[in-house]
Amino acid sequence: MTDGDRSLRADEAFRCLDCDRRWYYARARCPDCAGREFGTYALDEGVVVARTTVHTTPPDVRSPNALGFVRFDDGVQVVAQLSDDAVGVGDTVAFAGSTPLRDGDAPQPRLVAVTE
Numbered sequence: 454m455t456d457g458d459r460s461l462r463a464d465e466a467f468r469c470l471d472c473d474r475r476w477y478y479a480r481a482r483c484p485d486c487a488g489r490e491f492g493t494y495a496l497d498e499g500v501v502v503a504r505t506t507v508h509t510t511p512p513d514v515r516s517p518n519a520l521g522f523v524r525f526d527d528g529v530q531v532v533a534q535l536s537d538d539a540v541g542v543g544d545t546v547a548f549a550g551s552t553p554l555r556d557g558d559a560p561q562p563r564l565v566a567v568t569e
């Protein structure tokens with residue numbers, strides 16, 4: 454896969470075709486084996502391991518802005534916007550698309566709590 458092949462969905466992570474290492478954010482080489490051949494796959498559900506709420510945000514960015522550090526079963530870790538301030542540590546979450554923080558910004562992943 455190369456840049457520009459297509460747009461990534463918010464729930465897609467990368468998998469190295471040489472060593473199977475997995476990660477979320479786009480990079481040019483595998484962090485373990487420096488391989489350049491990647492595949493993508495959809496992340497399912499993750500667990501919030503840390504969270505914070507930012508109350509002082511730049512102009513045009515939502516306030517309060519709930520952010521979570523989320524770990525998925527395959528070791529992939531993502532920092533993303535949380536759907537609301539009620540999502541807490543230990544909650545199971547899933548991707549709900551991506552939204553730009555403000556006009557002109559790249560879309561950021563957004564996670565919502567999964568209800569049983």
Ligand SMILES: [Zn+2]
Binds near residue numbers: 470472474483488
């Ligand atoms: Zn690799």
